Amino acid sequence: MAPLLSADPADRIIVALDGMSLERAMALSRQVKGLRWVKVGLELFVQAGPEVVTQLCDQGLRVFLDLKFHDIPATMAGACRRASALGAELITVHACAGSVALQAAQDAVSEGAESAGRRKPTLLAVTVLTSWEEWRMQRELALTQCMDERVSSLAQLAEAAGIGGCVCSPLEVASLRAEHVEPFALVTPGIRPAGSVSADQARVMGPAEAMAAGSSQLVIGRPITKAADPNAAFAHCCQELAA
Template identity: 40%
Template structure:
């Protein structure tokens, strides 16, 4: 599947009413790509995915699965039937879990007769600092070493890419391959607050670092003019 470098709008809303009230502002925007996360999916379920697809919107379903391999495979079998473009697991779940996730995803998409989603693995959350890794996770490796390890593990286990800070993209591509996807949250315009993110970059910086796609939430959804904010990010990204 050819991969386009998208700006993915994180739909961090409570319900479909808020979602479509927001998206109505983008009715003239072509090739819209959005992220559906835990909050929205757990409330609305698969029907929200069908409604988004009906509008021609591509979906990144970000549920960050992390469980025993069999459970993750069966969950991915269900998600593979939903005709979404990307799904996620935690790389920390291990090689067997990632392999089984890919197996379930392919089985599900084959049953539904749809293109399989890209399987992406979470390395370290962009809200995590190196100090937190050491004191809370008892990980003695550096943040960079941890991300590199998870990226290589994910690739060798069949994942199509990773979710990571754009700051780590050059290292990830060197450690894996140029076609291994790096999708990056923690994106802010230079004038924005960083909120709870620890490792943030601007769209222009992410492009130079080799990002394959950006996940942007509050910089767009909380903007006074979301469409203008989206266009500004798109302009920076495509320069």
């Protein structure tokens, strides 16, 4: 089940708390007015531990726990079971872990949330990371599929396993939305508001364009967190969506 979302643009923007300390992450999350969703990725989680999720939830924020689990089925299930008890509402796994691991992870989040008395989180299957370019993906991973075919096949695998949505580049959103109707969630990183740089993201799009293409929620990090005024940058992104 996808998380309940309002039509308010602030509900559609997930701010990525990447590359910062626990103290900075907590301070920024308090600073940005109207903030509802934050992403905790590997770097922050490794530095601060599970407590960061608890602290953000206690602050009234909704958490996207982006650890991209990818392992054998039993290990993925165990990790998802524990993650679901923390209070995160979105949790990522890699779609290429395969159907058995995806189904085990899906069953585990239900068990973990129920045991902790929490709302069942939505699992999101990562298709192809936004840092990949098609030619490099084909050459280095020895794949014959083009990017669109690869993303589509992984999304189909995820939905067949009962996963609630996918993480994909905004460039693949329109084609995926045509194949997977709501409430199947399509969460898109690689969002760059007007005037921001792409950095290490290869497949990017503006906020309004991505939403129009069919994104459920947008993950935006450095254009907000590295801005001179993060509060103003977040407000500007919301205005882009509202317009």
